[in-house]
Amino acid sequence: MTLTYKDVADIIKIIDASGCEEVIVELANVKIVVRRSSGTTIIPTATPLSPAEPQKYAEKPRHAERQIAPSGPPADINATDGGTIVRSPMTGTFYRAPSPKDPPFVDIGSIVKSGDSLCSIEVMKLFTTIMAETDGQVTRVFAQNAELVQVGQPLFKIEAIRA
Structure with missing residues (x-):
């Protein structure tokens, strides 16, 4: 097998x-x-x-271990100023667009509703779409396209739209 x-x-x-x-x-x-x-x-x-x-x-077990240093959040992340930080639920490769030919799911300034696609994370050729958890405007994109992200690493900041 x-x-x-x-x-x-x-x-x-x-x-x-x-x-x-x-x-x-x-x-x-x-x-x-x-x-x-x-x-x-x-x-x-x-x-x-x-x-x-x-x-x-x-x-004598033969397994490979690779230590990945946890990357801490950037110093200026502060969710208490009214924004929501969207964090990675898994370790994998961060992609801003569905394919290299397509535009990004969202950019800074994009208005999103809860459930809208923000990005995808690939783990072993399986892609998981990360959805917005709240309505608002994307004010920050923390990860770079095709970058390895860790569990809990900040990906986006979404702030409520003021009327």
Whole structure:
């Protein structure tokens, strides 16, 4: 049995929604290890095994870990001045437009209603559209197009429109 990107993405979604600290998925020729750790993000990797390696593999796990330094919010973010900060719900690649040929979902000055598309975040070839949570005007775009964003990282600032 082989795993597709969709299978791995589904596994990661299930893990992300749970309170598990570590999950190990082991098939005949693939082992995926995902661990939570404060201050780091663990990127799971699949390592193919030769038929003679399973016992050796069990004794000495071979998984790749890449630490991603958490990026703190810019110093001038202040939601208490009447604006709403839209934060990333996941770690992934931030895209301002549906495709490279299309215009951005929103720009600074765009008027949005709750439920309007603001951007998309790609994780393992799966795109999640991030929606506005409130009505207002986009006054700030914090992330750059095609930039890696972390969970909780500010993406947009939306301020209520004054009548």
